[in-house]
Amino acid sequence: xxxxAPAGNRTRMKILDIVLIIGGVLGIMAYxxxxxxxxxxxxxxxxxxxxxxWKSTRxxxxxxxRVDKTISMTVPAPAPxxxxxxxxxxxxxxxxxxxxxxxxxxxxxxxxxxxxxxxxLSDAGKVYLQLSNGKKxxxxxxxxxKNRFDLIDADTDGVTTYERVP
Numbered sequence: 001x002x003x004x005a006p007a008g009n010r011t012r013m014k015i016l017d018i019v020l021i022i023g024g025v026l027g028i029m030a031y032x033x034x035x036x037x038x039x040x041x042x043x044x045x046x047x048x049x050x051x052x053x054w055k056s057t058r059x060x061x062x063x064x065x066r067v068d069k070t071i072s073m074t075v076p077a078p079a080p081x082x083x084x085x086x087x088x089x090x091x092x093x094x095x096x097x098x099x100x101x102x103x104x105x106x107x108x109x110x111x112x113x114x115x116x117x118x119x120x121l122s123d124a125g126k127v128y129l130q131l132s133n134g135k136k137x138x139x140x141x142x143x144x145x146k147n148r149f150d151l152i153d154a155d156t157d158g159v160t161t162y163e164r165v166p
Contacts, residue, residue, distance in 0.1 A: 049146050050119075050127060054162040063151075063162060065119060071129060072114040 054063040062074040117131035125141040129151075136154035147164040 049125070049141050050121075050149075053165040054149075055165050057161045057163055061160070061162075062165075064114075069118055069120065071117050071119045071131075073117070073131060074114040 050065045051067050052065060054065070055061070060076045064072045064074075066072075115131045115133055115135075117129060119130075120128045122128070125143070127139045127141060127149075129137040129139075131137075137151050138154060139149045139151050141149055149162055151160045151162055152158070153160075
């Protein structure tokens, strides 16, 4: 059986060993940094893809995404013919006034004031919208179809398709 070496005869690290270890660590760090940079260039930037004006395919609703992560949604007011019918007169109430043919009714606004809110982007193009009236929506911007997305209402799961305004 071999005897162990005495404690005073430890092998010493030479300068070449230290240089190789430091060079190896720096090489691994450089390789990882290049891989991360290549990955960042390959992932689409959802922020630049969503900024702009979008129009609903089923109606006149408009969405405007801004660079400062704010959004405005313009929904047109209902047409005068779409208004709810007036309440029926009861027997004890006073008779309704007959409208004068010369009197003009105030015109309904063409569109309601836009709702404002904020949007938030996550990985892989997922977008979360929160409007000032409390409504929440989600969508995903896909790299294959950058000019169209489906907006999903978080409360009702209703879907509205929007296309980019040229």
